[in-house]
Amino acid sequence: MSTTESSAPSPSERYAQSRARRGFLRLEAFRAKLAYDLDPFQLAACRTLEEGRSVLVAAPTGAGKTIVAEFAVYLAMFEPRDKVFYTTPMKALSNQKYAELVAEYGSDEVGLLTGDSNINSSARVVVMTTEVLRNMLYADSPLLTDLAFVVMDEVHYLADRFRGAVWEEVIIHLPKQVRMVSLSATVSNAEEFGDWLGAVRGHTDVIVSEERPVPLDQHVLVRTKLLDLFDSSGQAATNRVNPELARLAAAGGRGLGGRAGGDLRRIHHKDTGRRDFRNADRVDRAAFVHMLDDKNLLPAIFFVFSRVGCDAAVTQVVRSGIRLTEAWEREEIRAIAEERCRTLRDEDLAVLGYWEWLEGLTRGVAAHHAGLLPAFKEVIEELFQRKLVKVVFATETLALGVNMPARTVVLEKLEKFNGEARVPITPGEYTQLTGRAGRRGIDVEGHSVIQWSSGLNPQAVASLASRRSYPLNSSFRPTYNMAVNLVAQFGRVRTREILESSFAQFQADRAVVDLARKVKAQRESMDGYAQAMSCHLGDFREYAALRRELSDLERKNARSDGGSRGERERRQRHMADLRRRMRQHPCHSCNDREAHARWAERWWRLKRETDQLTSQVEGRTGAVAKVFDRVTDVLLELGYLSGKGDQIETTLDGRLLRRIYGERDLLVAECLRRGLWDELDAPALAALVTALVYEPRRESGEPVELPRGPFRKAFGATEELWANLSDLEDEHRLPSKDAPAAGLSLAAYRWAGGARLDSVLRDADLAAGDFVRWMKQVIDLLDQISIVAEGRVGPTARRAIDGIRRGVVSDSAVS
Numbered sequence: 001m002s003t004t005e006s007s008a009p010s011p012s013e014r015y016a017q018s019r020a021r022r023g024f025l026r027l028e029a030f031r032a033k034l035a036y037d038l039d040p041f042q043l044a045a046c047r048t049l050e051e052g053r054s055v056l057v058a059a060p061t062g063a064g065k066t067i068v069a070e071f072a073v074y075l076a077m078f079e080p081r082d083k084v085f086y087t088t089p090m091k092a093l094s095n096q097k098y099a100e101l102v103a104e105y106g107s108d109e110v111g112l113l114t115g116d117s118n119i120n121s122s123a124r125v126v127v128m129t130t131e132v133l134r135n136m137l138y139a140d141s142p143l144l145t146d147l148a149f150v151v152m153d154e155v156h157y158l159a160d161r162f163r164g165a166v167w168e169e170v171i172i173h174l175p176k177q178v179r180m181v182s183l184s185a186t187v188s189n190a191e192e193f194g195d196w197l198g199a200v201r202g203h204t205d206v207i208v209s210e211e212r213p214v215p216l217d218q219h220v221l222v223r224t225k226l227l228d229l230f231d232s233s234g235q236a237a238t239n240r241v242n243p244e245l246a247r248l249a250a251a252g253g254r255g256l257g258g259r260a261g262g263d264l265r266r267i268h269h270k271d272t273g274r275r276d277f278r279n280a281d282r283v284d285r286a287a288f289v290h291m292l293d294d295k296n297l298l299p300a301i302f303f304v305f306s307r308v309g310c311d312a313a314v315t316q317v318v319r320s321g322i323r324l325t326e327a328w329e330r331e332e333i334r335a336i337a338e339e340r341c342r343t344l345r346d347e348d349l350a351v352l353g354y355w356e357w358l359e360g361l362t363r364g365v366a367a368h369h370a371g372l373l374p375a376f377k378e379v380i381e382e383l384f385q386r387k388l389v390k391v392v393f394a395t396e397t398l399a400l401g402v403n404m405p406a407r408t409v410v411l412e413k414l415e416k417f418n419g420e421a422r423v424p425i426t427p428g429e430y431t432q433l434t435g436r437a438g439r440r441g442i443d444v445e446g447h448s449v450i451q452w453s454s455g456l457n458p459q460a461v462a463s464l465a466s467r468r469s470y471p472l473n474s475s476f477r478p479t480y481n482m483a484v485n486l487v488a489q490f491g492r493v494r495t496r497e498i499l500e501s502s503f504a505q506f507q508a509d510r511a512v513v514d515l516a517r518k519v520k521a522q523r524e525s526m527d528g529y530a531q532a533m534s535c536h537l538g539d540f541r542e543y544a545a546l547r548r549e550l551s552d553l554e555r556k557n558a559r560s561d562g563g564s565r566g567e568r569e570r571r572q573r574h575m576a577d578l579r580r581r582m583r584q585h586p587c588h589s590c591n592d593r594e595a596h597a598r599w600a601e602r603w604w605r606l607k608r609e610t611d612q613l614t615s616q617v618e619g620r621t622g623a624v625a626k627v628f629d630r631v632t633d634v635l636l637e638l639g640y641l642s643g644k645g646d647q648i649e650t651t652l653d654g655r656l657l658r659r660i661y662g663e664r665d666l667l668v669a670e671c672l673r674r675g676l677w678d679e680l681d682a683p684a685l686a687a688l689v690t691a692l693v694y695e696p697r698r699e700s701g702e703p704v705e706l707p708r709g710p711f712r713k714a715f716g717a718t719e720e721l722w723a724n725l726s727d728l729e730d731e732h733r734l735p736s737k738d739a740p741a742a743g744l745s746l747a748a749y750r751w752a753g754g755a756r757l758d759s760v761l762r763d764a765d766l767a768a769g770d771f772v773r774w775m776k777q778v779i780d781l782l783d784q785i786s787i788v789a790e791g792r793v794g795p796t797a798r799r800a801i802d803g804i805r806r807g808v809v810s811d812s813a814v815s
Contacts, residue, residue, distance in 0.1 A: 041211075055205045058190040065183040068183065114129050306395070314366065406436055411433060718740060786801065
């Protein structure tokens with residue numbers, strides 16, 4: 001079902017709507033509480049829920065999808081025992097949604113489970129990360145009793161190659177009676193995803209809206225002139241590039257003249273006087289901010305795609321003397337910042353750059369990226385939502401994070417570094433980024449501004465901006481933890497059936513249908529070619545095979561460096577034999593031999609393509625179950641599973657593996673089983689676990705300093721075990737994990753041992769936000785170890801958690 005904005009209803013339509021409202025009493029009561037009316041797609045989705053079905057809602061960022069989830073909560077609260085789990089992909093989103101729901105329903109009715117926080121877990125409404133719900137399903141948690149709805153916010157995270165499998169695990173394993181509210185960004189295959197949801201969850205309505213609630217005006221800043229991206233004359237076809245922009249871009253930005261379109265060569269600086277930018281290729285950031293302010297286009301988010309670039313941008317703007325705030329706003333900013341950061345130790349404030357950060361805030365400017373302390377990010381988000389901070393320089397992670405809409409979004413570049421190379425942003429990323437522009441209920445339109453740079457192709461930008469959606473593709477793959485959990489619950493046969501119901505296999509099967517159809521068509525063409533090359537003298541296909549073999553051999557011989565004398569002689573004898581057999585073949589004397597040969601060549605070329613397609617069909621059929629079988633074979637060989645054929649079950653060690661989640665589940669289980677960490681104290685165990693979760697942004701190539709004492713022996717044994725497991729995975733055609741990375745281990749060791757923050761960050765060469773994020777992940781894994789490990793390791797893990805959870809790590813509510 002697709003919804004779009006419509007004109008005013010006719011009398012007959014109003015009558016029909018009146019009758020429909022009488023049939024949705026709870027929806028009408030819910031609407032009466034709102035300060036605004038619902039859009040058509042929101043109404044359609046809410047009616048689906050009241051009628052007792054699940055729903056998938058795909059709509060642009062800021063369109064108001066979450067109102068559908070709020071209606072699910074509203075419905076559940078009508079029943080005496082019904083519960084709702086509200087899942088989000090990130091702890092920051094979980095914290096934000098928890099605060100919103102507490103404001104609506106009170107702290108007694110709302111809980112929060114994120115790994116970091118465990119608040120009122122038996123509440124009627126519990127907000128959690130998706131991983132927490134997955135773990136509850138595998139543990140058959142009693143909290144699942146009376147669960148009526150599960151909201152899966154940002155369900156398009158299912159495509160994430162690292163965490164996406166968790167979404168599919170939850171969708172597959174939720175009890176059938178639970179209704180799902182799936183909220184997604186606009187994806188081009190929403191109907192396909194909805195079909196799969198219907199297949200595994202029962203009837204699911206698909207509600208798609210491609211209408212932005214606030215229209216988006218798109219511009220390009222060519223040197224100092226703000227131009228529309230698209231032709232707005234009204235006489236051109238939709239999405240035609242603005243001719244003036246095309247002309248100026250072709251001229252390299254030269255030839256700007258007149259005042260049409262907003263000539264911005266001279267930008268008035270409130271604090272520093274007038275500055276002339278006529279000779280600049282690109283307006284500097286301070287001038288850019290002033291331009292947006294003068295045009296009433298603030299608040300704005302500048303997407304920079306680099307943490308260093310974000311921080312440098314704030315420094316540049318602050319040094320220019322810019323001030324976007326009034327005196328009363330600066331007082332309020334200081335009060336909020338001081339209140340939210342009051343638990344930070346005085347000795348840490350300078351290390352964290354608190355005073356420089358506060359100076360930018362009071363001027364209305366801030367950076368937002370993963371390197372910031374979580375407490376700082378929370379303050380920035382609150383101040384931006386309250387319109388106190390007017391400009392944020394952010395990395396693209398903000399586009400997928402908390403609710404921070406702006407009037408304007410600025411893209412300084414249309415490419416980013418992906419860890420290996422600079423690559424263009426995708427249409428999906430462009431849609432996510434510009435989706436922040438336009439605040440519903442505040443702005444009548446949003447604005448995106450792309451800063452022109454040398455080589456920018458306006459037509460390519462227009463194409464990027466015109467494609468509003470991207471496909472949702474599964475990243476599901478069986479893991480060791482998943483395998484032991486499913487085998488324990490369902491056995492091998494049923495597990496294979498469950499995995500074959502995954503979205504990954506669903507998409508593979510659909511691809512198989514298309515591939516099989518293509519194979520069939522090509523085989524029909526091959527039959528036609530075979531008929532065209534038929535010869536009345538004999539089997540021309542046989543003759544053509546001799547010609548093809550000889551031709552391939554001659555090409556190979558021409559490219560060869562000669563090889564040994566024996567090889568050359570064998571090759572020459574074989575070629576001579578092929579020529580003799582060709583001359584003796586009946587078809588060799590056919591008058592139409594060369595015409596037949598041309599058809600034969602087409603037949604052979606098409607046969608090669610068809611064979612490749614057939615191989616793809618065979619590879620995709622049951623692909624997920626085949627990977628599961630390989631995973632199972634590894635677990636059988638290591639003793640986590642036992643039995644033969646389809647009759648297998650988990651062992652005592654397998655029950656240990658069931659409680660270990662993450663990329664290195666098998667390595668952790670093996671280390672615990674073999675006692676490799678038994679001699680470690682708390683700081684050393686923290687350091688070793690850090691080596692298992694830490695992923696360096698790039699390899700430095702420099703030697704890493706390791707903690708002294710038992711750590712080095714334990715780390716060496718862990719590395720050796722990882723290498724052995726990697727060899728085993730290679731034997732079973734499974735991808736292996738990267739080697740443990742000890743680059744952060746010394747910092748973790750010192751922090752868990754009580755070292756000061758400044759010295760730890762200096763040793764780690766990390767931003768505070770990065771350090772906190774990694775320590776949160778270390779705590780998550782240590783917590784799992786503390787539960788499953790026997791002997792000394794369990795208590796040691798708990799002491800390690802206590803050593804890490806202090807100072808900025810303890811003060812940070814989100815990660």
